[in-house]
Amino acid sequence: MTRKKGFTLIELLVVIAIITLISSVVLVALAQARAKARDARRVADLSTVDRAIGVYAASVSGANYGSANTVYVSLPDTSSTCASWSLPALQSGWSYRCVLAGSLRNVDGTGWLPIDLAGASGGSLISMLPLDPLNNATNYYRYIPPQGTVSYALSAVSLEAPSDTLVASGGDVGGYTIGSTQAIVLATGATSTPSGGGSGGGTLACGTWNGYNWQWNVSSCVSTSTVGTITTYSGTGKYPRSLAFDGVNIWSGDNNASSVTKVSPSGSVTVYGGTGLGPMGIAFDGTNMWTVNNGSYGVTKITPTGSMTTYPLAAPVKGIAFDGVNMWIGNYAGNGVTKVSPTGSTVAYSGTGATPLALAFDGTNIWTANFGGNSVTKITPTGTMTTYTGTGSQPQSIAFDGVNMWTANNGGNSVTKITPTGTMTTYTGTGAQPQGIVFDGVNMWTANNSGNSVTKITPAGAMTTYTGMGGYPYAIGFDGYNIWVANGLGSSVTKIVTR
Secondary structure (H helix, E strand, C coil): CCCCCCCCHHHHHHHHHHHHHHHHHHHHHHHHHHHHHHHHHHHHHHHHHHHHHHHHHHHCCCCCCCCCCEEEEEEECCCCCCCCCCCCCECCCCEEEEECHHHCCCCECCCCCCCEHHHCCCCCCCCCCCCCCCCCCCCCEEEECCECCECCEEEECCCCCCCHHHHHCCCCCCCEEECCCCCCCECCCCCECCCCCCHHHCCECCCEECCCCEECCCCCCCECCCCCCEEEEECCCCCEEEEEECCCCEEEEECCCCEEEEECCCCCEEEEECCCCCEEEEEECCCCEEEEECCCCEEEEECCCCCEEEEECCCCCCCEEECCCCEEEEECCCCEEEEECCCCCEEEEECCCCCEEEEEECCCCEEEEECCCCEEEEECCCCCEEEEECCCCCEEEEEECCCCEEEEECCCCEEEEECCCCCEEEEECCCCCEEEEEECCCCEEEEECCCCEEEEECCCCCEEEEECCCCCEEEEEECCCEEEEEECCCCEEEEEECC
16 A cells, blocks of 8 residues: 655645745735725825815804814813823823713714814714724824914824825824824923924924924924915926825826826826826726826726726716716716716716816715806706806806805806805906816815916905916815916926915
């Protein structure tokens, strides 16, 4: 009888060691991926709360933003001063504020954020306050009310996998801040002063780093990236005419270059070629970036790794938007829109106002700005269309302020506000030919193509125009701190510091 040869003990140990090594590598990679996903959620959470505060501020006179010298945190505690948590010591006169676990997520000012978001016209933009994915003594959200002339700061105290771009965009090193350049005022003990930090990526003119956070005198510490600073970054693909924000970087769709350009918070410019011809719109689906290509009648999907796939369409297209599930594309030559499901199936809806150039999603419905019809069209999830006429001449883009919809009217040097009931009010006096519009949490902004300018419009309709863009501004975006403009004939983008 032949005896079968088995594995030796050494061979078994080698196999076990290899399996153990592979498992360790996989577990580390999985942990890193989860940490990055939690960081992405933190950035998204703060952006959402910041927008909700902006809607509240725009509609409430004499708004209450919380008590001075108080640091509000998202940690539950039976002690109003967070005594159960070992938090970094504050300077004299400052205190932490916590609420009970059952109230933590309330939006009426009794939650961890002391602002009655529910008091905004039309109610709160969010139904509950977000919490840090871990929400422990190391990872939590923090809010500091305005201090004198310094606006509020909203922070994720610690990122698990901080990148240079995230660190540079907030007031904390190793954390992420939105809202202003102020940071928490800690007790003494600073050991070093790193570069970077500050809103919009500017270095701080005062303050030191104590191993946990910036330490400074709030009343005197300022950022070198001062409000109103205008900086133009050249080197994008030719004729950028659309913008989108991915949570960290600004992206432009380069109409005459078959490319997209990424601009980091520090102004580093990287061009990625290979989209369809004439990308005139750009949007994110939560994972991938998409461009709508007017010159080649199609859309291009760009994955996070930069892989591009172009899908042809049968008609000229310009606008693009996502409703959380489906992609919607504007058929400007056919007065309609096309809905594209995640599986790629398409449904075409005709009957919008004439020449729909831009699309936007309000949380329920898709809207088109109808350039040739001086109108906007609402498309419900089932495809029912209602067109509202009476905007200013040639509406070219759409934005929402949390309550109302606004259009930038290229032919009328104006913007139009449309209330939820359909009432329209047109405000004239923007720079010449406003073609893009965006909301910064408080004010509307337009990109004025022929005026080489941007215009800020307050909730009351007061306008201020700023000149000095990089050449024929076409699209406009907001990254939480700064206004960005795509200069349609300048192969550049321009940043305007607003906070």
